[in-house]
Amino acid sequence: MYTIIFIIVFLLGTIIGSFLNVVIYRFNTSRSVVVGRSICMTCSHKLNWYEMIPVLSFIFQKGKCRSCSTTISHQYPLVEFITGIVFAVIAFHFLPILYISVNTFVFLLSFYVFIFSILIVIAVYDLRHKIIPDRLVYTFAFFALVSTFINTTGIGDLFVVPNIWSLSTGIVLALPFALIWLLSRGRLMGLGDAKLILGIGWLFGYSQGIAVLVLSFWIGAVFSLIVLLFTKMKISMKTEIPFAPFLILAMIIVLYTGINIFKLSALISF
Template sequence: MLGCFFFIVGLTIGSFLNVCIYRIPKKKSLVSPRSFCPSCNTPVRWYDNIPVFSYLLLRGHCRDCKAHISIRYPLVELLTGYLFVQLYVFAQYRHESPCVFAGYLALCCALIISTFVDLELLIIPNEVTFVGMPLAIVFSVLCPGLHNEPDTLRNFSLTGIVRFDALIASVCGVLVGGGLVFFCSVLGKWVFRKEAMGFGDVKLLGMVGGMVGWKLAVAIFFVAPFFGLFMGIPVLLMKKKHLIPYGPFLSLATLVCIVWQDYFIEIINTYIQLFTVLFTGFHS
């Protein structure tokens, strides 16, 4: 029942995300005017604005001018609905608080907007990431559960104040996430003598790091290139384009690392122990 509810909520929010994907890069207001057909400017009637259903009923064409409506609209709606249900199941399974669940939903929305804008325009809008970074830190303080780790290593408290620990964890996440991509982009520019990774990706992983903490940010940084390899190279070969957006791979890696966070954090912790032994000779 609740799964169904979150699917419908996801479809509806997906419909709004479509508006964001279309309007944010054009620096237009998200609330007014109402949705309209971009080719004949006729406002979309309420009964033509029902997620997915209206697209199928109109067979992908505007009711007035018969202009083609991009498949992206129902796709984004379905994807949002699907991800909302999956995150709901995930949160239930892990007994996450509603606050953590809400945080993941918000992050998921930001990733969907970034992904589809990046796919179309090869940019990740500042309106999402630059605003998202401080929001991620504020959200972490409001909802310290985001940075809780169930095993013993993770229960280690720096200050003894849960919210303050979450603040530090979130800021570290922003710095490590953004820093890793920034380092990569500087290195890439130096080696290849051209833009290897955009600054948008720096801010994107910074925002993500603020929500999931530095350990998962590191995991995401290393998982994303695998998706890039498996999906990006065929695209490069087929379309003969020289630039592929990296935001979608970072976003996909983020969802994967959130869902399997115990596994990835375990790996990172193992590396931390390994390096501790290597550099200090100290066995814990």
């Protein structure tokens, strides 16, 4: 039964993922996100339905356009696949709610896949352009703030009035990073990252929000080490490493494992 739910949510995720690819590609260009058929970027060949199946079309066409054989970017199937996985993780996270109320489960699932769709666009955009667009990060922060009004336990009213404690999380967690940005004049940390952390605080609260931050630094450190050891890329203080993908990966891990800072620190102290 659950397997079917996960498969459906995963497939839905890959479809949304291919839409997110379009959003990423057309963001900040004059082309509309919704209007206009998908075409090959090189030969303008209009794609048929069987050339637009998420992940699979890329595999069957061996990553090439059927018309002009131009190589298609790996970004397309990767974003589709990752979106599918992220959607399935969200469904897994809210599975206990399904026992209590199907409607609440569907609502929470829809709300969170929407939020994480914005985050996936931010992650890929940061990877490609090393910048987090204000419009995207403020939209995320807004809906993260809205999430403090939602009761995710599935018991009692769906909407609640948040207390000062949960309203303060975003600001308190983001403040040190905004300060680092200010003092390092943007060299150590971008202001975009601080804005992202504002939303992380509201979405996850204190104990899980801090766990997201700690995890993202660990992932970032491991990633930098791998790059240093196995590639010829040189990392110095001047190297701009996009931080948003690490933050977002950490959010997905925290969502999946339910880990918070207390469990995380218990994990490393023997």
